[in-house]
Amino acid sequence: MAVVDVEHLTRSFGEVKALDGLTFSVEEGEIFGLVGPDGSGKTTCLRILCGLMAPTGGKAMVLGRDVAKEPERIKDQVGYMAQPAKLYEELTVRENIEFYADLYEVSKERYRERMNRLLEFSGLSPFTGRLFRNLSGGMKQKVGLSCALIHTPKVLFLDEPTNGVDPVSRRDFWKILYELRREKVTMVVASTYLDEADRCHRVAFFDRGKARMVMEPLALRKLLKERLFNLAVSDRRKALGLLKSMPEVLDPYVFGTGIHFLLRESSDVSAVKADLASAGLHEVVIERIQPTLEDVYLSLLERKGDKE
Numbered sequence: 001m002a003v004v005d006v007e008h009l010t011r012s013f014g015e016v017k018a019l020d021g022l023t024f025s026v027e028e029g030e031i032f033g034l035v036g037p038d039g040s041g042k043t044t045c046l047r048i049l050c051g052l053m054a055p056t057g058g059k060a061m062v063l064g065r066d067v068a069k070e071p072e073r074i075k076d077q078v079g080y081m082a083q084p085a086k087l088y089e090e091l092t093v094r095e096n097i098e099f100y101a102d103l104y105e106v107s108k109e110r111y112r113e114r115m116n117r118l119l120e121f122s123g124l125s126p127f128t129g130r131l132f133r134n135l136s137g138g139m140k141q142k143v144g145l146s147c148a149l150i151h152t153p154k155v156l157f158l159d160e161p162t163n164g165v166d167p168v169s170r171r172d173f174w175k176i177l178y179e180l181r182r183e184k185v186t187m188v189v190a191s192t193y194l195d196e197a198d199r200c201h202r203v204a205f206f207d208r209g210k211a212r213m214v215m216e217p218l219a220l221r222k223l224l225k226e227r228l229f230n231l232a233v234s235d236r237r238k239a240l241g242l243l244k245s246m247p248e249v250l251d252p253y254v255f256g257t258g259i260h261f262l263l264r265e266s267s268d269v270s271a272v273k274a275d276l277a278s279a280g281l282h283e284v285v286i287e288r289i290q291p292t293l294e295d296v297y298l299s300l301l302e303r304k305g306d307k308e
Helices: 042-049 093-103 108-122 137-149 167-181 194-199 217-221 236-245 269-278 293-307
Strands: 002-013 016-027 031-035 057-062 078-081 155-159 186-191 202-207 210-215 227-233 249-255 258-263 284-288
Touching: 002 042, 002 186, 016 042, 016 057, 016 186, 016 210, 031 042, 031 194, 042 057, 042 155, 042 186, 078 137, 093 108, 093 137, 108 137, 108 167, 137 155, 137 167, 167 186, 167 194, 186 194, 194 217, 194 293, 202 217, 202 293, 210 217, 217 293, 227 236, 227 269, 236 249, 236 258, 236 269, 249 293, 269 284
Parallel strands: 031 186, 031 202, 078 155, 155 186
Antiparallel strands: 002 016, 002 057, 202 210, 227 258, 227 284, 249 258
């Protein structure tokens, strides 16, 4: 059963199209990723799904309700966490969560049980009396998540929840999300981190207001039919220019301290190395590697952009 169903959704701000015919669906109990760069439409999409913004066209259904026509009917069944978590700096951890419990009219009996559960699995129990402004970035995000969950929503919308958070806190945050799956919470998570796409059941690759691809992370990797290589070289700028001129090489781009490139199936990588050497680049190391989702995103979206 589709908990979230988006069909040909559009949203314009003047002449700018933030969403352009967006279509995807999310099944019950899924962790569904909206992955893409800043400005690709992820936040606009989430705000529409929460009933905080009206679409220009198309349809967005959440829990069987049209969010444009009945936004109030879904608000007690969804949770939304913005980036960054926008809570009250002068309130403590407990006071912030209590405030949201009052907003959602959570009964005292249910609130106590829910509060203890949230504090336990988020690791916030020792910090309930600390002011929100004195928390680390990772802890602030955990408090924001607890506030979004205090009323036990069926669907949780998270807008870049780990942006700017240290690696350990990112790991802990995702552990919490996996725990929520046991409570059958459906989650839609927007992120600029492509490595986080691997943690989702399915991913929509956002690009200029459109969902270019929607599938499982493993299936996305298989879309790259060509062999992927990493080139380590001292003069990356010169090497990149040479690779772009080679007909057997596809989509070369700087990746970390090296250069990633795809090689056509009938081509030999030794020929690439020979061409680089003839241009004066002798100290090069080329090795075949397994594609990451970042490789898939950069390569496939670049080809789609060229076609358009």
